[in-house]
Amino acid sequence: MTAALFGLDPIGESKVKKWIFSASVAGVLSLAVIALAAPQNGSNAATPPARGRGRGGAPRRGPGGPVPLLSDGHPDFSGIWNGQQTIAGNDVTSTGPGSSPTTGVPPMLPWAAKVQADRAKNQFADDFEARCLPGGPPRIPPYHISLFSTPKLVLMLFEGNTHMYRQFFVDGSDHPKNLKPTFYGDSRAHWEGDQLVVDTIGFNDISWIDGQGHPHSKQMHLVEKFRRPDFGNLQIEVDIDDPGTYQGHWHMNRVTTIETGMEMTEYVCNENNQDPGHLDHANNDGKHP
Amino acid sequence: MKKYAGVLIAALSLLGGAVPAMAHHSFAAEYDANKPVTITGTVTKVEWMNPHARFYVDVKTPDGKVTNWNFELGAIPVLLKQGWRKTSLKEGDQVTVEGSRAKDGSFSANARRVSLPDGRKVFAGSSAPNADQ
């Protein structure tokens, strides 16, 4: 069958010989494919923007209308929100978990530049997204999120990735001392006018900031400002300071729209994840890829 | 590849609203957009599960041999937005699939467009660059 697929004639008539020939042809060709595929300068940055919706074009706009309020008078962010788009001016530069270049990346410290370059050379094969491990903020979560506002606590529920949650404490409390480093960090929030300013520290250093493999250290300090200008739209300003990784401040603007057509599904990433078996890994020791 | 000339499908977009292009993994790490395949065959299994729905197709080559292909679709949230449902594809259905072959040489591919039994041609929620979702 393989022989026929590649337009070659099997040797002899014996079925065993045919099988051996077919298997070996497949094997050699596969080896060749792997050899060719491995060391490529395959950074997704080289890929032209997709023709599809989103990247390269204007960001989506949701419906207008008044913003619902909580009992304490603050904006209520509750709802299901579509995948965020990072914008620069009026152009979308990346979507989803960041498979196209994110904007405003400051110069990296040498260790970080090397790590990012290695990840790019390896076609981002070890991406935590592919391994069903947490993306962690500030990475854009895939598919939908649900925001659930209560006066003292705002929850962000993820549909995709690891289907986990973040908690933004709006109760005036400070970050605890001696935080154990985590994927999601510790988030304390306060209102500045109609903007919810969420301050997060306490990150571990193993997740990727985006699909481009930009790393971060435990020093990362993330500030996200959420604003709902009208019913159907949400703006998120992202500010990253991580002197352990980047020489300079990293700012991004993101937008998203309210989802009106469907509910969030129960996405269980690791129920049938066959990708790790197929991805060509340069290094799969599971540590700091 | 003469014996294997596929039938090119003129894909019609059935998509209404925008679908964000999300990738569970780097497309280029696993699939090769320069290795297109077009397969016609019978569905043997559908795995309506995440992170990618998958379906398996038995393909008969002209000499009567059968290969079973593993096609990767998009994630279920993406497919749902495009109008797919768990029962859109069933064992026994005849389909034609356009996709990009896996780099590791296995009989698997990332599906870009699927011609469904009811005549519809739908996008497969592909994470490939330039894939219309």
Add this chain to the structure above:
Amino acid sequence: MNTNRRELKFAITLLTIPAIAFLALPLAAQQPHKAFPNGVPPVKARKPPAPPAGPAPKAEDGHTDFTGVWVLQGSTTIPAEPSYQPWAQKLYEQRKAAKGKGDPESLCLPDGAVRVTALPYKFVQGPKMIVVLSEGNTHSYRRFFLDGRKPDAQLDLDPAMYTGVSIGHWDGAALVVETVGFNDKTWLDPTGKPHSDAMKLTERYTRPDLGHMNVEITVDDDKALTKPFTFKRVFTLAPGWDVEEYVCQAILDGVEQP
């Protein structure tokens, strides 16, 4: 003849090289990562503080407020022996005999809506929804919809879920939550009690005082059971606690220590 033997030898040589290369590739099928091939080790539960005394609080809308961090009192094993149909009883016996081997919870798959862990759960209540955050298992969430919706729209998208779709309504001071839309992939408890995708779950939550939350759980499953069964759980409030981060998949994958 000689040509064939030569060609055969050549073919075998060709086969050996890629065969060795193939063996070096990760296996294609989904399986536990090498860090814990038989599943993650069980988590040590923290001993909760004694529950505080006082009356149960009310939410802004006057209903019982279940907001808080709650810890299960007693065992995670269901204190009842369900009346199973023969196929389900057989499966139950097999799982009991296997003593936890193949336990989906240890493979970082969702517990679903019946099984719980000994780690804390945080209830966050609003007038239209209650979210239950789990510290353990997949560190995920359940949503009890209180807005009067029917489960149909969710079931159209997601007909067979681990955790189902939960619709709640108030019955005086009690919250009644009905959940449908299950797959059959979860265990009801660590002993491996099975269920089918026909399972319908009813949970009746009450908060008799500040420090206690009682749940009466009824499992109805006409494909697996000969009749429904009911059991009770008690949770105690753990003031000063929060749900901490626990990422099962990271432990399974070897990027975090247990």
